[in-house]
Amino acid sequence: MEDKSNPRTEKDTRSIESRGHDLSSHSLLEFEIRKFKKNLKSNQSNLKQNDRNLFLNQIKNESGFIADIDLPLKDLVKTLDKIKRTSSLKELLTTLHSSNIFRGINKVQYLIHRLGSTSCESISVDDSGAHSKKVPIDKFNSLFTAVLKSKTKLFDQGHFLSDIIETNGYFIAESLRLKGSNLIILLSNNSFLPPEVTEFRKLHFISKIMQENFEAHIFKDSMANRKLLAHELINNLSLKISIDKDSTEEIFKQEIDGHIITIQNSNTDSATTIYHHERISLLGELLNTLQHELSNPLFGLNLSTSMLLMEEFNEDAISTIKDISSSIKRCEVIIKNFSHLYKDETTNSKFNLISLIKETLVLAKSESKHILKNLIFDDKLADLEIVSNPTWLSQILFNLVINSSQALNASSIEKKRIDIEVLEVDDAIEIFIKDNGPGIGPELAKEIFKPFYTTKKTGTGLGLAICQNLAKKLGSKLELTDSSNGACFKLSIPNEKNSTH
Amino acid sequence: MKKILLIEDEPLIQKSLQKLLEKRGARVCVESTGKTAIEKILKNEYDTIICDLMLQDITGFDVIEESKKRYSLNEIAVKFIIITAYTSDQTLQKASNYGCRVLGKPFDNINDALNIFMGEN
Numbered sequence: 001m002e003d004k005s006n007p008r009t010e011k012d013t014r015s016i017e018s019r020g021h022d023l024s025s026h027s028l029l030e031f032e033i034r035k036f037k038k039n040l041k042s043n044q045s046n047l048k049q050n051d052r053n054l055f056l057n058q059i060k061n062e063s064g065f066i067a068d069i070d071l072p073l074k075d076l077v078k079t080l081d082k083i084k085r086t087s088s089l090k091e092l093l094t095t096l097h098s099s100n101i102f103r104g105i106n107k108v109q110y111l112i113h114r115l116g117s118t119s120c121e122s123i124s125v126d127d128s129g130a131h132s133k134k135v136p137i138d139k140f141n142s143l144f145t146a147v148l149k150s151k152t153k154l155f156d157q158g159h160f161l162s163d164i165i166e167t168n169g170y171f172i173a174e175s176l177r178l179k180g181s182n183l184i185i186l187l188s189n190n191s192f193l194p195p196e197v198t199e200f201r202k203l204h205f206i207s208k209i210m211q212e213n214f215e216a217h218i219f220k221d222s223m224a225n226r227k228l229l230a231h232e233l234i235n236n237l238s239l240k241i242s243i244d245k246d247s248t249e250e251i252f253k254q255e256i257d258g259h260i261i262t263i264q265n266s267n268t269d270s271a272t273t274i275y276h277h278e279r280i281s282l283l284g285e286l287l288n289t290l291q292h293e294l295s296n297p298l299f300g301l302n303l304s305t306s307m308l309l310m311e312e313f314n315e316d317a318i319s320t321i322k323d324i325s326s327s328i329k330r331c332e333v334i335i336k337n338f339s340h341l342y343k344d345e346t347t348n349s350k351f352n353l354i355s356l357i358k359e360t361l362v363l364a365k366s367e368s369k370h371i372l373k374n375l376i377f378d379d380k381l382a383d384l385e386i387v388s389n390p391t392w393l394s395q396i397l398f399n400l401v402i403n404s405s406q407a408l409n410a411s412s413i414e415k416k417r418i419d420i421e422v423l424e425v426d427d428a429i430e431i432f433i434k435d436n437g438p439g440i441g442p443e444l445a446k447e448i449f450k451p452f453y454t455t456k457k458t459g460t461g462l463g464l465a466i467c468q469n470l471a472k473k474l475g476s477k478l479e480l481t482d483s484s485n486g487a488c489f490k491l492s493i494p495n496e497k498n499s500t501h
Numbered sequence: 502m503k504k505i506l507l508i509e510d511e512p513l514i515q516k517s518l519q520k521l522l523e524k525r526g527a528r529v530c531v532e533s534t535g536k537t538a539i540e541k542i543l544k545n546e547y548d549t550i551i552c553d554l555m556l557q558d559i560t561g562f563d564v565i566e567e568s569k570k571r572y573s574l575n576e577i578a579v580k581f582i583i584i585t586a587y588t589s590d591q592t593l594q595k596a597s598n599y600g601c602r603v604l605g606k607p608f609d610n611i612n613d614a615l616n617i618f619m620g621e622n
Contacts, residue, residue, distance in 0.1 A: 292586060292587075295586045295606060295607070296511040296514065296586060296606070297511060297513060298607070299511070299514055299586070299606045299607040299608075300511050300512070300513025300514040300516075300517060301513060302607050302611075303513070303514055303517035303518055303521065303611065304513055304516070304517040306517070306521065306611045307517045307520050307521050307524075310521075310524065332607055
């Protein structure tokens with residue numbers, strides 16, 4: 001012990017000194033707390049009453065307001081209590097407006113500039129409630145200085161031309177510099193007679209009681225605004241982030257105006273969604289450009305062939321021109337279908353299922369060139385129209401056909417084929433995508449829907465995960481079913497043909 | 502003889518539409534840019550003005566706006582026929598504000614379109 005303490009004598013004294021200091025302040029604090037607790041215990045209601053009386057006295061001394069407006073003390077205390085409990089600025093303002101304090105005042109406008117933000121908020125409160133809007137900052141600033149410089153604080157809206165003022169006739173105003181924000185309060189009777197002295201007192205009173213309450217609310221509101229801004233930013237990102245209300249695996253949960261935003265912990269869904277959106281928005285953009293760049297020259301070709309067909313030519317020439325014309329029309333149709341299929345839309349629409357499948361098969365043609373593709377369906381399904389998201393459905397089918405094609409192309413199987421069968425069961429449509437390739441073993445079957453699982457050298461392992469994610473969004477189910485030969489996927493889509501809604 | 506101004510920047514459409522309309526007996530004047538078209542509109546008299554929306558320099562709506570210097574809104578609604586590949590709701594809405602007819606490119610039926618251009622239906 002001695003050995004240890006010897007070398008640090010100087011330090012020790014210092015620390016003792018400081019500890020001594022700590023002790024003294026500590027005991028002082030404890031004394032205060034004890035006093036407070038004693039008071040609290042002795043009579044809780046008394047304490048409250050004392051506080052209130054103290055507060056009211058303060059108000060009385062400062063403004064002489066109570067006597068003037070003839071407001072029962074009880075009411076005032078109630079209002080102040082209510083104000084303290086409000087959760088947003090708007091609520092605070094409407095509460096205040098509906099209270100007796102505002103008796104005789106028709107309209108109050110609050111202009112708030114949160115320092116550092118590029119615009120200001122104007123909240124006007126009248127009997128119909130609170131309305132807010134954005135106003136330009138330069139107009140706010142000129143009004144703020146004008147009010148600050150004015151000695152009478154009395155203005156005539158007619159002389160004071162500023163379109164941000166929403167009151168009519170005379171108004172009295174006060175400029176306040178609060179912590180983190182500037183505030184202008186306008187009081188008006190919407191009348192063309194100058195306000196009375198009592199109204200000046202009201203304004204003075206309001207600005208007094210507002211100062212502390214406002215600061216807290218403005219801060220809260222600005223935080224909420226920031227969150228909204230962040231929300232907006234996230235929504236406008238070209239890379240969409242998934243917002244899933246039903247998720248149980250969230251790590252982050254935030255409530256903004258009743259919307260719960262959760263960002264998921266599971267990297268599976270978000271990764272596939274991001275990858276999917278990235279791909280779709282890129283493809284959609286590309287196809288849009290292609291459509292618009294190609295449709296003009298194609299239309300020109302279309303017109304010139306029509307023109308040529310009106311001339312006199314020999315039969316050979318005419319048949320050639322007709323061939324050109326029909327090819328042009330096919331090009332036009334393909335481009336049109338492409339751009340329909342790759343719209344990044346989340347809305348449902350009514351469409352013909354069989355033609356959608358046919359269009360999707362055209363899209364998959366490059367990969368499945370040497371494969372026989374069979375679309376099998378009952379005749380009565382030819383005109384079947386379903387309500388779903390055609391883009392997503394087509395993408396699921398496209399992915400499955402491409403997967404089958406790649407599996408078939410990698411194999412040495414002869415007579416490669418893909419069968420797409422559409423069946424109508426009770427309240428669903430089932431689409432089977434079946435190939436005669438090498439198939440998927442039971443071990444692999446467990447893994448294939450997991451993201452980043454791939455057997456291909458250049459694969460991302462997201463194709464089937466995306467498919468399942470999209471199927472989920474469609475309210476449908478995608479599964480691998482047993483097949484005697486090759487792989488077979490089943491997609492069941494709910495079919496509400498009989499529904500009346 | 503019907504005098505038509507065709508404002509279109511795709512050469513192939515220009516040429517063939519001009520020929521098709523001339524076959525129907527119209528006199529067709531062709532302009533590829535909005536600015537030169539406006540000059541023509543303000544100087545000359547046309548029965549029909551066929552106007553593409555996406556031009557190299559300005560849009561077809563700009564051409565219509567400039568034409569207000571000479572024509573009343575009623576005359577514009579009768580004279581102008583808009584042809585466009587962008588038949589979005591927004592475009593159609595804007596065109597209907599002028600009261601003009603809009604034909605989407607490609608035309609569903611070329612003969613019908615020619616009839617409309619010639620004022621024959």
